[in-house]
Amino acid sequence: MFMQNVSVEMQPLHLALEALGPDGLKDSLASMMLIRAFEEQVDQLYLAGRTRGTLHLSIGQEATNVGALRALKSGDRFFSHHRGHGHALAWTDSPQRVMADIMGKTGGFCDGFGGTMHMADVKSGFLGGNGIVAGSLPMSTGVGLAIRLRAEDAVCLVFFGDGAANEGAFHEALNMASLSQLPVIYVCENNSYAMSTPVNSAFNVESIASRAAAYGIPGFTIDGNDFLDVFHCVHSAVRRARNGDGPTLVEALTYRIKGHSRSDRQAYRSRDEVRRWQEPDRDPILRFASTLIHGGILDEGDIAALKATANSRVDDAVACAEAAPKPDPSRLMDHVYA
Amino acid sequence: MRELSYREALNEALVQAMDANPDVILIGEDIGSYGGAFGVTRGLLDRYGPMRVIDTPISEAGIAGACVGAAMSGLRPVGDMQFSDFITLGMEQVVLQGARMRTMFAGQVSVPLVMRLPGGAGTGAGAQHSGSYENWFVHVPGLKVVMPASAYDAKGLLLAAIDDDNPVIFCEHKLLYNARGHVPEDAYREPLGVTxxxxxxxxxxxxxxxxxxxxxxxxxxxxxxxxxxxxxxxxxxxxxxxxxxxxxxxxxxxxxxxxxxxxxxxxxxxxxxxxxxxxxxxxxxxxxxxxxxxxxxxxxxxxxxxxxxxxxxxxxxxxxxxxxxxxx
The missing domain is CATH 3.40.50.920 (Rossmann fold)
Structure with a gap:
């Protein structure tokens, strides 16, 4: 089972401290808490019939969401996937807009045209979620080509899941990017299940990262529930990409606490297994909070205050999105053609 | 009157577009030293170099996706599917990503790509190299579909397709590549959507x-x-x-x-x-x-x-x- 490969080597806090500063670390934890509070609220809204469509929640994957994106800077680009609320929140810090999109309201990013799987904030570099598994991978090649042609100081990061690593598009994209040494960072959020299929039923290799060898690029399997591990690994990959040293495949081992989508009865796993991943030694938020307390950066009171802030921001976001007007049907055809 | 073949007319359109705009790039299989399966990109690698004439491995989804990603980044990629039939391997990127993206993201992005599909039968190549797929794309809101029948239109429509801010499926016919006709030297455009x-x-x-x-x-x-x-x-x-x-x-x-x-x-x-x-x-x-x-x-x-x-x-x-x- 892949999970046994989790790196247990602790990444030193001081490296992240140098790169992000104490405020950056505190903001990162706040962002993870915002994602958690947001997703728990959205889950309830869906059950209450206040959102429609489907829902893929990021709960349990907050360290990967935030840790990877904190390694980027302004001007960089990234693609998300179908489970993208966490990425959208981590990058834009705008729960109102993410909530408006999920509810199909105006005032979000996509004015009712996108929804949970198709958010984007293109000007900021967030190139969109995706409803197609591995759909973003080939596009990241094109973004990398554009960055290279224009000699921009930028990189493109692309998130995808373990399921996507078995799509043909994964192979084509990684091979092409490697051949051209494009500045692309592949972050595989291995959350242990592709819908109902556990990774050990879908791969006959030791790790997804080991596939990097097939493309002649570096590959790393990291603890995706450890903010510091994610940040350091992606940060190094970004540095290599910026230096013209080509792409990197990062496999972040994490765990999807909620079902695949709202219709998932989760017959493929036990409640005990899920509970195990919610314990303080595995939960990404509890772990990072504990690290920051032990590092003397925050105290228990700060943590409680961050949590309260996250909850109230989510409440505000819900109120704001519910009050926002629905899109005007007369605008239906506005965006089909440029 | 100056005459060119349909192939030469397409080549000239690419040259004029690439000379005029550094954002125009080509992506496809064997489009470099080989000059494309039907010779349309002959000489372009030497002229523009490997950063703009990107000769890829056999990866149609990869090519189509690279075109979409480059287009949403502000470039104007022209993809070459080698044979129209092979677009079936890149369909998801063209249809589910390229064509839908602008609407999904409420107009935040445009996708100005051209995908060239050398299609049609008549060469004895059999069922997997002879298809005409234009109507698969006609059915997709967000795409434009162009089908030139003469050397004159091949050049004028390709230049207009490259200018267009939307994804354009450009359906060529293999039996027309040698067809000659009047083709002016200037970089004229034949507007899309004109019968x-x-x-x-x-x-x-x-x-x-x-x-x-x-x-x-x-x-x-x-x-x-x-x-x-x-x-x-x-x-x-x-x-x-x-x-x-x-x-x-x-x-x-x-x-x-x-x-x-x-x-x-x-x-x-x-x-x-x-x-x-x-x-x-x-x-x-x-x-x-x-x-x-x-x-x-x-x-x-x-x-x-x-x-x-x-x-x-x-x-x-x-x-x-x-x-x-x-x-x-």
């Missing part, structure tokens, strides 16, 4: 696409000797379809025949007929509109079988006569 009437006639409206346009014009010549005056129309852009010239023509002639190489069921002819029948031209129809199209069979290899599967000159003449003589 052209190639020959005026009072008795029958004959709408044809791609390779069938030449056959339609030949058929019109033959029929003229029998006193049948055929109006030949080439829509050139199938989506968006400029239908008023077709509807106005049928109002004048009272009869409609649509000819294309792709199979009839679900084909472009059905769209043309439906638009005419649902228009004011309905009251002017003197006969049921007809479609003449590829047979409902994967294109076979043998010369005789292949010919039997595709509309031929005599088929056009026969159907036109039937319509004009009220034998339908």
């Amino acid at each position: 052209r009437i190639l020959r005026k006639g009072r008795d029958l409206t004959l709408v044809a696409t791609s390779l069938m346009v030449g056959l339609a014009l030949e058929a019109a010549d033959q029929l003229a000797e029998e006193g049948i005056e055929v109006e030949v129309i080439d829509p050139r852009t199938l989506r968006p379809l400029d239908d008023p010239p077709i509807i106005e023509s049928v109002i004048r002639t009272g009869r409609l025949l649509v000819v294309h190489e792709a199979v009839e069921t679900g084909g472009f002819g059905g769209e043309v007929v439906a638009r005419v029948v649902a228009s004011e031209a309905f009251d002017y129809l003197d006969a049921p509109p007809l479609r003449l199209a590829g047979k409902e069979v994967p294109v076979p290899q043998s010369e005789v079988l292949e010919a039997a599967a595709l509309p031929q000159l005599q088929d056009i003449v026969r159907d036109a006569r039937k319509l004009v003589r009220n034998q339908v």
